[in-house]
Amino acid sequence: MTLLDVLDLPQLYTKPSADALLETLALLTSTPPSWETSDVHDRCNGDSDSAQRREQKSAGVNINPEGVTRYLTSIVASSLKWIQDEQVKEEIWNQASLRLSERSGRTAMGALSRNFTIPTSNGPFELTIHEPALTGDDLGLKTWAASYLLAKRLHTLSFIPHKDPSHFKILELGSGTGLVGLAMAALGTNVVLTDLPSIHANLARNVKDNAETVSSAGGSAKSGVLDWTKPDSLRLFPDEASMDDESITHDSKFPFILAADSLYSPEHPRWLVDTIATWLSDDEEAKVMVEFPLRDAYLPEVADFRNRMGGIGLHILEEGEESGLDDWGSSNDDDRTFVTCWYALWGRTAKK
Template identity: 40%
Template structure:
């Protein structure tokens, strides 16, 4: 019978003092991998080690077991390449138990339901180092992406009609890993331009390429380019002509003191002057600072006569923590902005 290490105690794993063969150690480590979590509201988080590691005590034992492998010379395994494989696998399993900030590269598969058919987007997140926060998929991106289908018959019904979709221009600001913008192209059956800083574009373009076939099968299209908020230099030619986008999306773009003004300036330069145009923004309410940034942004939007047509608070989850415990709860504010005299 095939042995399943998820179902047994860590004490029964192949122990280094037993000098287990390479094949046994590798099989055990492969089963100890943790798949990256996703956060569907109202659904429990599902991970491959859910039953095995359901207590802090059990998790500590697994971590101790992995540490015993990483710290062992594995001298009974004579092949140098095989030893390296075991150390790499054990180290990867350890990093997966150190929270998202401690992980290396991961790939998540995000499920969606829309009016056409269910589909899945595959999104790569490189290791998060320094200030590369755009390499993580944040809760607000997924939460907003799940709202998109409802907007077709709701707040954006005047724009997302069969006759207007072909000419509609949609822009996502600060796309990061691209989940929101790619989902918008798929669900709305329109072309969406994704944008971010130069250092984020390589991974963003990779994710666009990975999901392009899915988006095109559903009737959408994707383009991308560098767009630096508040700067006239270094931007893609896509943005040479301003004020041409009918819908602008932005998720989690308000977390630094200068972000309200920068985001506002990008919207001012790129949003169409049509009374039908709309801006949809979502931001986690992490603390009092975030509340202040949201208020500052709303005030700036009023300067270009963009009123808050509707706003809501949504509950979500995120995995920006120091360990592999359940994702942290987070509340997200989102709003739709439009011209005061639009009548919408």
């Protein structure tokens, strides 16, 4: 693999041709990162970014990211006056701006869909997860590292009935884009995926997009709104594409509750545990599984969560740490951050 430096690229003071600049800008394309290059494939709204990156890789060229942002900014700022064709000039500025926004992280990217491969004892299956362009504080519009780790762990849970898992009803809290709940449903269980109203439309879309995978495994997935600040109210929507007045209220409890990456404000532990207490069925075998990133700023929330779970009579049956990739900060393959995540399976009776 050839590693090029930014100084190897056509420099503006040499007045490079439009073709040379466009070729270079194509080479600098960075697709949304995949977290596990072997089994997560990116598809960027049907455009050819992934294909271009593959071409770039197969061409055996990699570019040292240092200085690339400055290089792109200089193209955007240049009048490119040696290039006569105004349309071509526009195209060069446009491509340079796109490369800049790709490099400024997931927050600056548009909508995208990714395929996630989920392992099972009978071989893997794929889920397609759509993430809209990110806006404001809507953290549930992207898929987080903890959820992919948890989704991959689900098939190891021995208490999920193998014979007829479709009678096993599961609730997911703060589903976001729905990766965990859909992976659970595609193991043949019955899952209700929930989040805030602002997240629901995309969650419902992902439930619909993966309906065939889920139903062919004998499972089912429904989406709904459940705000942890009003733990009593869970509304399911029969028409997944909309949240109309036909919402129905779910009144039975669940023997298993799932949640990933749910603690990032001081109120979250109390709200989440109150919601778990409201919806976890009373039976002795009831269980909760969570996976949270151990971010320094939110370690007190994780400790608070542990205490509060004890307070509602739940004990840890199994726990551990593992590492996953988050792509919040950067779309650049070399800058992606590893996050240590904590997973824990809780039950009503203490481990013997």
